[in-house]
Amino acid sequence: MNTAVAAPQITLQAIQSSQIAAIGHCPATETLAVQFFRKGAPADVYHYANVSATEYAAFAGAESVGKHFYAHIKPHADKHPYTNMGTPAVEQAPVKLSKELLAGLLTGREYGKEMAKEEKLQAKAAGLIVIFGASDDLMEFRGFVDDERGAPTIALLDAKGLLPFREDIQHDDDALKDYFARAPQVRAVDALWGKEDGYSWTYRTDVPHATFEIVEGGEPYCRGIVIDVADLAAEPG
Structure with missing residues (x-):
């Protein structure tokens, strides 16, 4: 679903995964950001609610980020409702982690x-x-x-x-x-x-x-x- 509500700005970090292009997290709002591949290219970014810093650490540190996502986050839409933020209009240069x-x-x-x-x-x-x-x-x-x-x-x-x-x-x-x-x-x-x-x-x-x-x-x-x-x-x- 799409929404006009202001969303947190989350810096995405590219990862090694066949299904997920990049991930990010906002501890203040407990929002997980996941960008998926479509036809081999980074596409839509989804925001998942109620993902704590501890849960994000387990997700980002998993041996397989994709398997962890489909086992512990995607099936639990009641706990982690999501919003499709769409595909970024302009591909921006990676932001250096400061x-x-x-x-x-x-x-x-x-x-x-x-x-x-x-x-x-x-x-x-x-x-x-x-x-x-x-x-x-x-x-x-x-x-x-x-x-x-x-x-x-x-x-x-x-x-x-x-x-x-x-x-x-x-x-x-x-x-x-x-x-x-x-x-x-x-x-x-x-x-x-x-x-x-x-x-x-x-x-x-x-x-x-x-x-x-x-x-x-x-x-x-x-x-x-x-x-x-x-x-x-x-x-x-």
Whole structure:
């Protein structure tokens, strides 16, 4: 069905699927956007209501997005009524996933379910580093950097990613040469445990970043950050 009611503007991300061209989500209105293929080309975009951030994460991170859609969303029109938004009149250039957009998407995620597989891949492609805490002793990195560090700690980052600890480099001449070449340009991110009321983990850095909140049982757990690698290549202002 068509409607004249104003709809949320949802950025679509292309995916690998034989039936679905692209997907997107608006956490504020819990609206899922799905663009289908028609005759091999991206066609109509449908908006599905009442799809939570958790449900979207499961959908976007599914091994087969198409199978998940036809098993968990399309059959439940009573819960997820849909609107055909039509085919975009003009094909627009892909919108780069920004640190602000990604942080907005991640806000409100539950501890242990911070990012879907597809979101990690999108963050990596966009050159974004997502940082959040786990347990009481880990600093997690996703996206452009996929790693973890024991924490509290100070992580050193540059445009290449995470700098290794000097003590972890033993007798590898190439690794040592790379370490000392990168060290003067790195920027610090300080992982803080229990330093701010209401949060287990927070982060301090002079690198431009966007923040998001991870919850546990409905209560704030971690205020994570998203950094654009492009900002790590710039001189501190």
